[in-house]
Amino acid sequence: ASDLIVHTLPEEKRAPKPAWDKLLFGHHCSDHMIKVRWTKADGWDTPTIVPVHNFSMHPYSKVFHYAQELFEGMKAYRGPDKRIRLFRPDMNMKRMRQSAARLCLPDFDGDELIEIMKQLLQIDESWVPPIETNASMYIRPTLMGTEPTLGVQPSNEAMLFVVMGPVGPYFSTSQVKPVSLMANPKYVRAWPGGSGDSKLGSNYAPTLKAQQEALKRGHQQVLWLYGDDHQLTEIGTMNIFLFSKRRDGTLELATPPLTEGLILPGVTRFSLMDLARSYGEFDIVERVIRMQEVEDLIAEGRLLEIFGAGTACVVSPIGEIGFEGKTLTIPPPKLSLRLLKELTDIQYGLKPHPWSVVVG
CATH class of the missing domain: 3.30.470.10 (Aminotransferase class 4, branched-chain amino acid transferase, N-terminal domain)
Structure with missing residues (x-):
């Protein structure tokens, strides 16, 4: 320099x-x-x-x-x-x-x-x-x-x-509207041992076909699945979070792990996890999440929220998922809106924080 x-x-x-x-x-x-x-x-x-x-x-x-x-x-x-x-x-x-x-x-x-x-x-x-x-x-x-x-x-x-x-x-109005996702197992974004955990241009061009299909089917984004057990990996170009209530009544915020190379290590992802830990109100875990679990959580009334996280939107709540001919309805956002406000307050300097680096 x-x-x-x-x-x-x-x-x-x-x-x-x-x-x-x-x-x-x-x-x-x-x-x-x-x-x-x-x-x-x-x-x-x-x-x-x-x-x-x-x-x-x-x-x-x-x-x-x-x-x-x-x-x-x-x-x-x-x-x-x-x-x-x-x-x-x-x-x-x-x-x-x-x-x-x-x-x-x-x-x-x-x-x-x-x-x-x-x-x-x-x-x-x-x-x-x-x-x-x-x-x-x-x-x-x-x-x-x-x-x-x-x-x-x-x-x-x-x-x-x-x-x-x-x-x-990212959102044209003050109201953050939940988006609809297409989950089609035939499209795969990344695989173990591949380059899904790196930010390469070659990772993005192959996703355009699936995005086009999602738009034709009335969805805004693609929910990327992997494997025969339909593991949730990412949403469009965002990391994914699932907020739910366990059977014992405790709360959990889960996101897929980085261990297999399927997931891009997002800066917003890490930041939201750190903020959520600071609340001390629920557990934050990195683990595999499958579509069957999502369906079970909805059926049992224990799913609280699903949202994406990335640089462009910061936080994007999910409203529904189209999967194997079914429409899975996701509860309205609460935690994601709280995280969105706190993180953007830090980014704009409204809340002093060491993550915010002053220029000049």
């Missing part, structure tokens, strides 16, 4: 800001980006912040043929004091480095990249929406193999870049 080279656009050449109340996810990009080149022979070049521009790459570049690409999703928030905050960026960097190792792409110093991203945010700080909009700045660090040779081998050249832009709140 101390070697950073910065080239900025003059004010008159910077793009106009979008209307904060009409923001769409991923449609708006700020003026500047981080760009760092790597080669096996020479290591990392000096990092740069430059105006956003198109890349010129050889058609043989490995990213085009063998999907040697990974990314992170993180956000910055403007608080009531006008200051900008990142949310647990160290966890994003840890996961990004793990994803890089999975693709045999180069390792890097996550703390240094955080410092460079802070400088990028200061340069493009006018792109961070005010707190009154409930919007935020989405940040997309990306690493890809760029060596211009065909052949299924680790890339000897790579490019790390970071782009960002303002995004509106």
